[in-house]
Structures are given as structure tokens and as C-alpha cells.
Amino acid sequence: MKKNILLIVLTLLFAPAFSQVPSPLVQKHKTILLQNGAAHIGNGEFLSTASIGIADGKILFVKNTLTYELVKSEWDTIIDLNGQHVYPGFIAPNVTAGLTEIDAVRSTRDFNETGEFNPNVRALIAFNTDSKILYTIRTNGVLMTQATPRGGIISGTSSVMALDGWNWEDAVYKTDDGIHLNWPEKYNRYGWWAEPGGNNSNENYTNVKNQIWDFFERARGYVMEKFPDESDLKLEAMRHIFNGEQRLFIHVDYAPEMNDVVDFARHFEIKFPVIVGGYDAPLIADRLKENKFTIVLNRPHALPEFEDDFTFQYYELPYKLHEAGILFCISSAGDMEAMNTRNLPFLAGTARAYGMSEEDAIATISLNTARIFGMDDQVGSLEAGKDATLFVSQGDALDMRTNNVTFAMIRGNYLDLTNHQKELYEKYCKKYGLTVDEY
Numbered sequence: 001m002k003k004n005i006l007l008i009v010l011t012l013l014f015a016p017a018f019s020q021v022p023s024p025l026v027q028k029h030k031t032i033l034l035q036n037g038a039a040h041i042g043n044g045e046f047l048s049t050a051s052i053g054i055a056d057g058k059i060l061f062v063k064n065t066l067t068y069e070l071v072k073s074e075w076d077t078i079i080d081l082n083g084q085h086v087y088p089g090f091i092a093p094n095v096t097a098g099l100t101e102i103d104a105v106r107s108t109r110d111f112n113e114t115g116e117f118n119p120n121v122r123a124l125i126a127f128n129t130d131s132k133i134l135y136t137i138r139t140n141g142v143l144m145t146q147a148t149p150r151g152g153i154i155s156g157t158s159s160v161m162a163l164d165g166w167n168w169e170d171a172v173y174k175t176d177d178g179i180h181l182n183w184p185e186k187y188n189r190y191g192w193w194a195e196p197g198g199n200n201s202n203e204n205y206t207n208v209k210n211q212i213w214d215f216f217e218r219a220r221g222y223v224m225e226k227f228p229d230e231s232d233l234k235l236e237a238m239r240h241i242f243n244g245e246q247r248l249f250i251h252v253d254y255a256p257e258m259n260d261v262v263d264f265a266r267h268f269e270i271k272f273p274v275i276v277g278g279y280d281a282p283l284i285a286d287r288l289k290e291n292k293f294t295i296v297l298n299r300p301h302a303l304p305e306f307e308d309d310f311t312f313q314y315y316e317l318p319y320k321l322h323e324a325g326i327l328f329c330i331s332s333a334g335d336m337e338a339m340n341t342r343n344l345p346f347l348a349g350t351a352r353a354y355g356m357s358e359e360d361a362i363a364t365i366s367l368n369t370a371r372i373f374g375m376d377d378q379v380g381s382l383e384a385g386k387d388a389t390l391f392v393s394q395g396d397a398l399d400m401r402t403n404n405v406t407f408a409m410i411r412g413n414y415l416d417l418t419n420h421q422k423e424l425y426e427k428y429c430k431k432y433g434l435t436v437d438e439y
Contacts, residue, residue, distance in 0.1 A: 021130050022416035024164055029076040031055045032412075036065050037081035037392065042088040042366040042381030044359045052086065054388040057412030062382050084406065087362065087397050088381050089143030089389040090344055091160070091369040093296045094249070094276050094331040097145050097338040098127040098134055098161060112151035117215055119179050119237040121156030123147040127168040135419035137342045138163040141391045141405050142365075143415075144173055144379065145341060148180060148249075148333075153212060155180040157237065158249070160373055162389070164410045177373050178247030178274070179238070184208040186256050192303070209260065216268050244271035247373070249296065253305070255280040262291050274372060276331070279305055282317065285324035294372045295321060295328035297364075300347050302334060312354065318364060319355030329369035349398035361398060388412040 032054040039050035039062060051068045053060035053075075072078065099111040113121045127147050137145070143163055149156035157176045165171035186205050191197025219238035222228055240246040248270050250261050258280060265273040275281065278295040281288060288295070297317055304313040321328045330351065332344045344365055352361035370380025379389050389410045395402025408415040429435065 021135050025414045027413045031076045033075040033078045035080050037086040039086045040362050046359055059386050059388050061384050085393045088366045090141050090365045091144045092142050092341045092344050093146040094148045094333045095145050095337050095341050097341045098131050098147050100338050101131055111149050116153045118152055118156045119154050120233045123149045124159040127161050129165050129171050132420055133338050134163045136421050139405055139417050140342045141397050142344050143410050162410045174375055178249050180249045183250055183252040183257055247272040247274050249274045249276050251276045253277040253279040255283045282320040289326050296331050297328050299332050299334040300350050315350050315354040318351035330364045345397050346400045
């Protein structure tokens with residue numbers, strides 16, 4: 001009993017010391033005008049002096065400030081950006097942010113279910129809007145993520161989530177956007193690129209591939225039956241893949257396996273096949289393009305896969321895919337991917353440094369992603385009729401030295417841009433008598 005009382009007392013004493021995540025803000029203004037901003041539209045266009053009208057959570061227009069006639073009475077709020085940069089909210093595909101908090105603590109990891117075939121598992125209902133990680137991510141301009149399950153052969157179903165809301169019902173942007181299939185590798189590789197250990201054939205490859213084909217054959221037969229004899233949750237979850245309402249995200253990196261994936265997608269008439277990974281995609285670009293594949297490119301800030309590859313192999317992949325005319329976007333998936341999601345803008349910055357134009361690089365984390373997800377009528381660019389999901393940065397958002405988000409909104413709702421890391425920064429600046437500019 002004494003131990004329980006002591007625990008309660010300690011909890012009450014120290015609870016205030018732990019910062020809470022910001023609550024969603026209530027929108028108080030129906031009409032907002034952002035003036036004199038440098039607008040990166042997201043579709044490849046740039047407007048150096050832009051006025052952006054917003055009403056009821058939607059973008060009304062994006063016009064040149066020099067030709068726009070301002071009538072102050074039309075707007076509840078007018079914000080002069082003084083040349084700051086305006087971007088569409090960046091979208092992070094294929095990440096576990098919101099599904100995990102501390103990688104070393106199993107109870108905070110809710111993205112990997114037991115079993116090999118789990119198309120019925122939904123990341124949506126596991127999404128935690130109280131995750132502290134989410135609020136560090138959005139302060140870099142990443143305002144949406146694709147909450148993606150992991151593990152098994154078929155991991156489950158992802159959903160696109162906004163990084164704001166009281167719960168997952170508030171945060172969901174697109175429910176059950178696609179199913180994730182982990183394709184096996186033909187070769188087992190040992191060591192790493194700096195200390196290669198050779199490779200050998202994966203004797204289990206054909207067996208696993210046949211399991212995938214058999215499962216899809218059963219699923220296709222099931223969904224073609226108007227009145228199946230027995231209900232099957234796993235097969236029922238595949239229905240929207242075959243009718244084209246969901247994407248099939250196939251996690252695969254290398255050319256030999258990707259060729260098999262193309263044959264697989266053609267056989268089952270997958271309407272929206274998406275490769276996640278795509279390290280060797282430039283080698284078979286024509287075949288991927290011919291078969292209408294899109295690509296979610298894994299984190300370009302990575303070491304090359306093979307000892308003979310250039311050290312900048314990953315850095316150049318975005319430019320090579322862009323030149324090949326393949327629709328692709330960039331993901332931050334990899335080690336500590338939930339926390340590293342905040343670095344998504346800087347991955348696009350590396351793509352720019354290795355050949356892409358600034359506006360095309362921005363599209364790889366905004367409009368391209370929205371197009372791959374089938375959401376480009378809602379988000380991804382600063383265009384009339386789309387949701388006012390955007391942010392303002394004092395400097396270049398793709399440069400880690402200048403990215404400083406000062407204003408952001410999702411669906412026209414303002415965001416509180418504080419987080420526990422900013423609080424710690426301010427705390428210790430105060431302790432040592434420093435200002436933000438001095439540090």
C-alpha cells in the first residue's frame with residue numbers, strides 16, 4: 001500500500017515536468033490571405049511574389065501580388081509574409097511515424113503483426129496522434145505521412161495521415177490507400193559494401209514467390225464470387241486491389257526481382273502497381289514505364305548496396321528516374337525511420353544537388369507523392385480548389401541550414417509548431433544566457 005501511495009505522489013510531483021504534445025488549434029477565421037510570399041507551387045512552377053487566398057479550409061486562388069487588387073474587407077485575416085517561402089505540405093510515404101515511439105521498447109512499436117499474410121491488418125487504427133515524434137516532424141514542413149505496417153510477406157494496409165488531430169479519426173487523410181507486399185530476394189548477400197561477404201542464391205525464393213502467386217490466385221477467385229460460401233477476412237481485404245480502388249505497394253529493390261514483379265502485376269492485372277525501394281529501377285526503366293509502375297524511392301541518404309557502386313549511387317537515383325520519365329517520390333524509410341521522417345525535405349535537397357531542379361525536387365515530396373497515392377485532387381500543390389495544407393519557411397525548406405518553418409496549416413487549420421525538442425532548446429538557452437540567434 002505504501003509503495004502505491006509513493007508512486008502516486010511521485011507521479012503527481014513529476015508529471016508537470018514532462019511536456020505534453022500540442023492540442024489541435026481551433027480555426028477562428030473563415031477567410032485568410034497570405035501576401036508577398038515566394039510560392040513554390042509544387043507542380044514545377046514558382047511565383048516570386050504570391051497572394052494566396054484561403055476560405056473554409058480550401059485554397060481559393062494563387063495570384064501574383066503585383067497584379068492582385070487587395071480589398072481588405074474581404075478577409076478576416078491578412079498575413080504579410082515579407083518574402084518568406086510558401087510550400088505545399090510535404091508528404092512522407094512508407095514510414096512508421098505514429099505507429100512507433102521508442103524503437104527499443106516493444107510496447108511502443110505497433111506496426112508488425114505476427115503471421116505472413118496480413119492484408120486485413122490496418123495501420124489506420126494504430127496511429128497515435130499523441131506521439132511526440134509527430135510534432136518534431138511537422139516543424140520541418142512534413143505535414144502528412146503514409147502510416148505503413150511492416151513484417152511478413154503481406155504486411156497489411158497503410159493509410160495517409162495528417163499530423164494533426166485528437167485521434168486517428170481526425171487525422172486520416174486517405175483511408176486504406178494500399179496493401180504492402182514484401183517481395184523476396186533471389187540472392188542472399190553477406191557483409192556490407194565496405195566489407196563485402198559475397199552472395200549466394202536464395203533457395204527459398206521460388207517457394208515464397210509461389211506462395212504469393214497462390215495467395216493472389218485465391219484472392220482473385222474469392223472476389224470474383226458474388227456470394228462466397230464462407231467469409232474470409234484476409235481474402236476480402238484484397239478486393240480493392242483487384243477493382244483498382246487501392247494501390248499495391250511492392251517492396252523490391254533489384255532488377256532480377258523487379259522483372260518478376262512486372263510479370264506478376266501483368267498476370268493479375270494490377271491497376272496501380274507501385275514499387276517501394278527501386279534501387280535498380282533505372283536499369284529497367286523502360287519496362288517499368290511501359291507497365292505503368294510508379295516508384296516510392298527509399299531514402300537517398302544511404303550507402304550504396306554493392307562494393308562496385310559509386311558512393312553517390314543513391315544520391316543520383318532521383319535524377320535518373322526523373323530523366324527516364326517515371327513518376328516517383330522520395331521516402332525517408334530506413335534506420336530509425338520514424339524519427340528521421342523530419343529529414344524528408346533534405347533528401348529532396350540532395351536530389352536537387354545531384355541534378356534535379358529545385359521545383360522538380362520539391363515535387364518529389366509533394367505533388368508526385370499525392371499523384372502516386374491518388375490524392376492529387378486534394379493535396380500536393382498550391383492550386384485553387386485543393387486543401388489549404390501548406391507551410392511557410394523563412395528560408396529554403398530543402399536546406400537544413402535555412403529551413404525554419406514559421407507558419408503551417410492542415411486543411412486550413414493553424415498548427416502549433418512547438419514540440420518537446422524546441423522546449424528543451426529554449427530551456428538550455430535560457431540556462432546559459434543565450435538567445436536563439438547566438439546559439
